[in-house]
Amino acid sequence: MNTAQTTPPTWLRRWDGPLTADLTLRPADFGLGLVPARLAPTATTTMVCGYCSTGCALKIHLQDTQAVNLTPDPDYPVNLGMACPKGWEALTPLRAPDRATQPLLRDPRTGRLEPVDWDHALQVFTLRFKALMDQHGPESVAFLSTGQICTEEMAFLGALFKFGMGALHADSNTRQCMATSAVAYKQAFGFDAPPYTYADFEESDVLVFIGSNLCIAHPILWQRVLRNPRQPEIVVVDPRTTETALCATQHLPIRPKTDLVLLYGTAHLLIANGWIRRDFIEHHTTGFDEFARFVAPFTPERVSRETGLTIPRLLRFARTIAHGRAVSFWWTMGVNQGHESTRTAQAIINLALITGNIGRPGTGPNSVTGQCNAMGSRLFANTTNLLGGRDFANPDHRTTVARILGIPQERIPDRNSLTYDQILDAIDAGAIKGLWVIATNPFHSWIGRDRLHALLDKLEFLVVQDMYTSTDTARHAHLILPAAGWGEKEGTFINSERRIGLVKKVARAPGQALSDFRIFQLIAHYWGCADLFRAWTSPEAVFQILKRLSAGQPCDFTGIRDYQMIDACGGIQWPWPEHETSSRGLAATIHALRTGLRERRLFADGRFPTPDGRARFLFEPPRPAPDQPDDHHPFILLTGRGTSAQWHTNTRTGKSEVLRQLYPQQTYVEVNPADAARLRIVTGQTVEVSSRRATVRATAVVTPAVQPGHLFMPMHYPETNRLTVPAFDPYSRQPAYKHTAVRLRPVPARSHTTTQP
Amino acid sequence: MVPGTSILHPAKGAAPGADPITTALREQQDLSAVEQFAAWHDNHATPGPHRLYRNLLPAAEPAPGQQYAFEVDLDKCSGCKACVSACHSLNGLDPDETWRTTGLLVSDDWRHPFHQTVTTACHHCVDPGCLNGCPVLAYDKEPISGIVRHLDDQCIGCRYCVMKCPYEVPRYSPARGIVRKCDMCSRRLARGEPPACVQACPNQAIRITLVETADLLARHRGATRPRAPKDSAWLPDTPDPALTVPTTLYQTRRVLPQPVRAADRQELHPQPAHAPLVFMLVLTQAATGLFTLAPIAAGPSGGASPALPLGVAIILLSAGLVTSLFHLGRPAGAWRAFLGLRTSWLSREILALGLFALLGCLAFLAAATAAAALPWLPAPAALAGWAAVLCSIMVYADTGREPWRFAVTAPKFIGTAAMLGSVLALALGTLSGAPAERVAGLCLASIASGLFKLAADHRPLRHLHDDDFSPLHKTALLQAGRFGGLDRTRAACTWLGAVVLPAWIAIATAGAAMHPGLPLVRSGTLLAALLALAGEWLERYLFFVTVQPRRMPGYPAS
Numbered sequence A: 001m002n003t004a005q006t007t008p009p010t011w012l013r014r015w016d017g018p019l020t021a022d023l024t025l026r027p028a029d030f031g032l033g034l035v036p037a038r039l040a041p042t043a044t045t046t047m048v049c050g051y052c053s054t055g056c057a058l059k060i061h062l063q064d065t066q067a068v069n070l071t072p073d074p075d076y077p078v079n080l081g082m083a084c085p086k087g088w089e090a091l092t093p094l095r096a097p098d099r100a101t102q103p104l105l106r107d108p109r110t111g112r113l114e115p116v117d118w119d120h121a122l123q124v125f126t127l128r129f130k131a132l133m134d135q136h137g138p139e140s141v142a143f144l145s146t147g148q149i150c151t152e153e154m155a156f157l158g159a160l161f162k163f164g165m166g167a168l169h170a171d172s173n174t175r176q177c178m179a180t181s182a183v184a185y186k187q188a189f190g191f192d193a194p195p196y197t198y199a200d201f202e203e204s205d206v207l208v209f210i211g212s213n214l215c216i217a218h219p220i221l222w223q224r225v226l227r228n229p230r231q232p233e234i235v236v237v238d239p240r241t242t243e244t245a246l247c248a249t250q251h252l253p254i255r256p257k258t259d260l261v262l263l264y265g266t267a268h269l270l271i272a273n274g275w276i277r278r279d280f281i282e283h284h285t286t287g288f289d290e291f292a293r294f295v296a297p298f299t300p301e302r303v304s305r306e307t308g309l310t311i312p313r314l315l316r317f318a319r320t321i322a323h324g325r326a327v328s329f330w331w332t333m334g335v336n337q338g339h340e341s342t343r344t345a346q347a348i349i350n351l352a353l354i355t356g357n358i359g360r361p362g363t364g365p366n367s368v369t370g371q372c373n374a375m376g377s378r379l380f381a382n383t384t385n386l387l388g389g390r391d392f393a394n395p396d397h398r399t400t401v402a403r404i405l406g407i408p409q410e411r412i413p414d415r416n417s418l419t420y421d422q423i424l425d426a427i428d429a430g431a432i433k434g435l436w437v438i439a440t441n442p443f444h445s446w447i448g449r450d451r452l453h454a455l456l457d458k459l460e461f462l463v464v465q466d467m468y469t470s471t472d473t474a475r476h477a478h479l480i481l482p483a484a485g486w487g488e489k490e491g492t493f494i495n496s497e498r499r500i501g502l503v504k505k506v507a508r509a510p511g512q513a514l515s516d517f518r519i520f521q522l523i524a525h526y527w528g529c530a531d532l533f534r535a536w537t538s539p540e541a542v543f544q545i546l547k548r549l550s551a552g553q554p555c556d557f558t559g560i561r562d563y564q565m566i567d568a569c570g571g572i573q574w575p576w577p578e579h580e581t582s583s584r585g586l587a588a589t590i591h592a593l594r595t596g597l598r599e600r601r602l603f604a605d606g607r608f609p610t611p612d613g614r615a616r617f618l619f620e621p622p623r624p625a626p627d628q629p630d631d632h633h634p635f636i637l638l639t640g641r642g643t644s645a646q647w648h649t650n651t652r653t654g655k656s657e658v659l660r661q662l663y664p665q666q667t668y669v670e671v672n673p674a675d676a677a678r679l680r681i682v683t684g685q686t687v688e689v690s691s692r693r694a695t696v697r698a699t700a701v702v703t704p705a706v707q708p709g710h711l712f713m714p715m716h717y718p719e720t721n722r723l724t725v726p727a728f729d730p731y732s733r734q735p736a737y738k739h740t741a742v743r744l745r746p747v748p749a750r751s752h753t754t755t756q757p
Numbered sequence B: 001m002v003p004g005t006s007i008l009h010p011a012k013g014a015a016p017g018a019d020p021i022t023t024a025l026r027e028q029q030d031l032s033a034v035e036q037f038a039a040w041h042d043n044h045a046t047p048g049p050h051r052l053y054r055n056l057l058p059a060a061e062p063a064p065g066q067q068y069a070f071e072v073d074l075d076k077c078s079g080c081k082a083c084v085s086a087c088h089s090l091n092g093l094d095p096d097e098t099w100r101t102t103g104l105l106v107s108d109d110w111r112h113p114f115h116q117t118v119t120t121a122c123h124h125c126v127d128p129g130c131l132n133g134c135p136v137l138a139y140d141k142e143p144i145s146g147i148v149r150h151l152d153d154q155c156i157g158c159r160y161c162v163m164k165c166p167y168e169v170p171r172y173s174p175a176r177g178i179v180r181k182c183d184m185c186s187r188r189l190a191r192g193e194p195p196a197c198v199q200a201c202p203n204q205a206i207r208i209t210l211v212e213t214a215d216l217l218a219r220h221r222g223a224t225r226p227r228a229p230k231d232s233a234w235l236p237d238t239p240d241p242a243l244t245v246p247t248t249l250y251q252t253r254r255v256l257p258q259p260v261r262a263a264d265r266q267e268l269h270p271q272p273a274h275a276p277l278v279f280m281l282v283l284t285q286a287a288t289g290l291f292t293l294a295p296i297a298a299g300p301s302g303g304a305s306p307a308l309p310l311g312v313a314i315i316l317l318s319a320g321l322v323t324s325l326f327h328l329g330r331p332a333g334a335w336r337a338f339l340g341l342r343t344s345w346l347s348r349e350i351l352a353l354g355l356f357a358l359l360g361c362l363a364f365l366a367a368a369t370a371a372a373a374l375p376w377l378p379a380p381a382a383l384a385g386w387a388a389v390l391c392s393i394m395v396y397a398d399t400g401r402e403p404w405r406f407a408v409t410a411p412k413f414i415g416t417a418a419m420l421g422s423v424l425a426l427a428l429g430t431l432s433g434a435p436a437e438r439v440a441g442l443c444l445a446s447i448a449s450g451l452f453k454l455a456a457d458h459r460p461l462r463h464l465h466d467d468d469f470s471p472l473h474k475t476a477l478l479q480a481g482r483f484g485g486l487d488r489t490r491a492a493c494t495w496l497g498a499v500v501l502p503a504w505i506a507i508a509t510a511g512a513a514m515h516p517g518l519p520l521v522r523s524g525t526l527l528a529a530l531l532a533l534a535g536e537w538l539e540r541y542l543f544f545v546t547v548q549p550r551r552m553p554g555y556p557a558s
Helices: A118-136 A151-164 A179-189 A199-203 A219-226 A259-272 A278-284 A288-295 A300-307 A311-323 A341-354 A374-380 A395-405 A420-428 A450-456 A516-527 A539-550 A563-569 A578-582 A586-594 A673-679 B020-029 B033-043 B049-056 B082-090 B129-133 B160-164 B186-190 B196-200 B213-221 B275-297 B307-325 B331-340 B345-369 B379-397 B406-431 B436-463 B471-480 B484-512 B519-546
Strands: A025-027 A034-036 A043-048 A057-063 A066-072 A104-106 A113-115 A141-145 A169-172 A206-210 A233-237 A250-252 A327-331 A364-367 A434-438 A461-466 A479-482 A488-494 A499-505 A635-640 A668-671 A686-691 A695-702 A710-714 A740-746 B066-073 B101-107 B115-120 B139-141 B148-150 B171-173 B178-180 B206-212 B249-251 B260-262
Touching: A034 B082, A066 B082, A104 A118, A118 A141, A118 A434, A118 A461, A118 A479, A118 A516, A118 B020, A141 A151, A141 A420, A151 A169, A151 A374, A151 A488, A151 A516, A151 A539, A169 A420, A179 A341, A179 A364, A199 A219, A206 A311, A233 A311, A250 A311, A259 A288, A259 A300, A259 A311, A259 A341, A278 A341, A288 A341, A300 A311, A327 A341, A341 A364, A374 A488, A374 A539, A395 A539, A420 A450, A488 A516, A488 A539, A488 A563, A499 A563, A499 B033, A516 B020, A563 A586, A578 A586, A668 A673, A668 A686, A673 A695, A673 A740, B049 B206, B082 B101, B082 B196, B129 B139, B129 B148, B129 B160, B196 B206, B206 B213, B275 B307, B275 B345, B275 B379, B275 B406, B275 B436, B275 B519, B307 B345, B307 B406, B331 B345, B345 B379, B379 B406, B406 B436, B406 B484, B406 B519, B436 B471, B436 B484, B436 B519, B471 B484, B471 B519, B484 B519
Parallel strands: A043 A499, A141 A169, A141 A434, A206 A233, A206 A327, A233 A250, A327 A364, A434 A461, A461 A479, A635 A710, A668 A695, B066 B249
Antiparallel strands: A025 A034, A043 A057, A057 A066, A104 A113, A104 A479, A488 A499, A635 A740, A668 A710, A686 A695, A686 A740, B066 B206, B101 B115, B101 B260, B139 B148, B171 B178
């Protein structure tokens, strides 16, 4: 095999040359090892990733201030030098050929989108929205925004729309992911405050994951679980045998949407066996006795019957929690996207409260957020909450905000906006006629999305502000405003553990695309309300305004001086009030935030931001999921994240040829081998999935990861949400994506062939 | 106020003299702000992430008998696939190029649900198929590290390594005209820096380790090795490790439920058609047959010159050889193809074809100029042709792909040569007025070789109902299913061209009912030749597209 004994001369066997040189690596400075020679940086800078809420920092490799490559930052406390495939490929979607590079206006004669200049686009925007509001009132227009833009931009949008343009109804796609957690925390703790820090993954001796496939949805957080030196007990509650479930020491494969029953039953077992922390309950909570009475009927027999878990498994789960020194509970969309999701999240909070698992290292009822800036949206989007986690209906709050912003108080609406689903209802009813969609894709992502198409005729004006002209939503727009993306603008994101991180401008936006911030500034100008936003000159100027809005709130971060300080500290978690910095001095503060105070958790003193300082127990009898299977629709369809290489509606991740190799290209549906054998279905075969709403085709994937009687389809494929049937949690108005009755049948085909050429 | 009048006179809020849109567009393109941050970081740079991963590299260089290998802890792999992206970014690969891939193993037992992501790159095999197959020595196994390195500038883009590697590791780039592959980040290793994938795994599931090559050879090729591929000591439902002795170690402390299969096992993946190879193989084999039968196809008397059939054969052969150059990504380097002679059947095939062409031309020149016909004249060339056919068979049999094993490929290729030789000789014989008894003989030869060929081509379909989604079953499914129309056309062409028409001619000319020189007979034989040729092209196209090699687990619906 070895050719060494007959080494031919180099003219005969060429070891070097131009093709070999293409792959040359060379040592780079900046703490990087070898890098591709043609991508060797002249400088580097660190910024947070723009996909999920983990909030990893990426070290951007710059050549003359332009990003050419990236590596995960080894010094950032979140990701410790790691990134998921989306993060590694974060720069690629910026270079996609279908970027929006100029405003496009639909020509009413041809029906086609035609390029116009910004002046024309902004005049049309203003004229059309003003005309609608003049004719039909300020409630006739709405916006649907996102958890993907910077906090400063969200705040600008919310303030511009409500205080400047005088409109009322606004919501964002965080309704689809985090509304439940926000409402659950707010009702239980008095403020939307996820209490944990990622170090808690490493410090628990019991980790309970409920409706969370952390390995796939937040792969870099799973790293923290593996760094846990305590050989922790890992419990995963999920109907599917997910990647995370396979890593668990206990997997509880409940029937879909019986999590609330399981959690109440577990509380019952803990209370009945005295496995609770009475001292904590007495001093720091209110409503325990009612809660104990309420859960008494949730006997193991009943819970076993409803969840499908055996009684010994239920007992083992309760005992595991009882015996844990530090138990942490983590939930994601499996909980949040349910028909009784708020109470389910609160049932988790209740477990943490009765066992005193809060405020200590390795504990907490912890919601792992979805989007990179869902947490920014929850505090500053000015949609559901008034800026800074405040209440529109509270006159004191309105006074405070008016004073800080220097605007007349009557500019601030005294009532709440409609929620996402209610905005769509209002469009249907003809009450809302103008819609402005920013950086989200409801024509793909909304539950029972076909409804959006039906609403199109009722919308007189649909504006889509996005990076791409090709999204399912942009294709229907009357006006497209081309937006710069992550990496083409500045601002901050807030991650799941409340860490404020920086986004920087490291790439030039294509053509005339502008940052959302600049677009909002221009709209304020064209609308004629720029006076209100005179101080909103730059993202960092707005950050200073947001700081003032946070003063005195549980999220107080007035101690953060500026962007430079965030950068120097590796992100800063809220709260960080002014006195924390002023008492130490800036240099000592930065040192402290980079070392001992790098990872901080809330409620160590057991005091909660409720009026009486105590946490609340909230509970309610479980209800069956709305869309129940029957003989015609015997399967339950579950939806969720497919792979770590896909993000939401795939508008960005679909642009990377590397990522495209990491997930199935065809819409697929997972089927249990028992069902597949019965229906004579093999992997790769085309099948038809029908709900009470729609029928779609998909490629069958036979896997025991789903139980018999269940199917799973990832949300990244446009077909999936044609099937889902709208149902909402009554408190958070979050859609229930995880329980749809469907039918499955093979499509007769000539052979078991796949559809590729 | 008319709605929006203010915007026509954007005085409010605008800085005097500055158009806000122009300002916004200018500021959007300004990247200077990032410099201040960059400066801060440059002054505070710390050593790279690899400082964290010293324990993921072996402490010493490989001793004699050892080499480097990837070690994958399956229990730690949670399926994030960062290894693939990191490899891409840190090696500066082309936008669609990946040197590491991932796939999925699943259990079929719903009571024991199990699935496992499998990350795979080059296995830096002990006996690398790519290296052994390369005709130009564009692969090198480094003596100390054991890393199998690809010499990009030596590669001619023949893609034989892609067929030879059971793991689909070498990736062909049409733009570059070469393949490229993983080199275990050898330059990083040389500096004590882990390979990109090792650096990037959040779970530290990939490391570099030292393996004893003798142990691996014993495990995968020794007397105690598992007999059935499904009982592989290496990884379930993957290519037989005995083929190349891969060095990657896949570790797990779990007991995998049985049976475990590749998640995409039930899927069919048509393979590249390689049109130039389709033409080359059929034409060179036809030429071989024709050289063999040329003396019979020669003129009316036994002493006639075989110049016409030899000329036609030379044209076919040359066309085949020229077409084959179009297969190469960088044909300019093809002259180096003799370098791999020691291990590569492709080198041998190229050499045999070269010899065939040389001897063929000599035979033709001799036949065209010689006054007296020499019946043995084409014999050396024919022998070289048959040697080339044998090499061609071995090129494909040597890939280890079950549907291409010798017992399948040999009858096909030999059949092609025999059948096309017979049919072409028949056509040329009738054209040059060969006597009836020779025409009859050629008809019988056509029919016999045609029936043989039909049987050989039908043979893979015996596995149609195996229902085990093995390579043979899947190949049969493709041949009968998606490519069923083409396959039936192929059979019809062969039936008509090699059996029905020759039989008609044999009957028609028997007993001198018709003279073999009649235009009707001549066009009949010509049509037969064209049909048979078309059938063979279809057969060879199907040979390439339907082959289903055993491969590493992939993703379904991809």
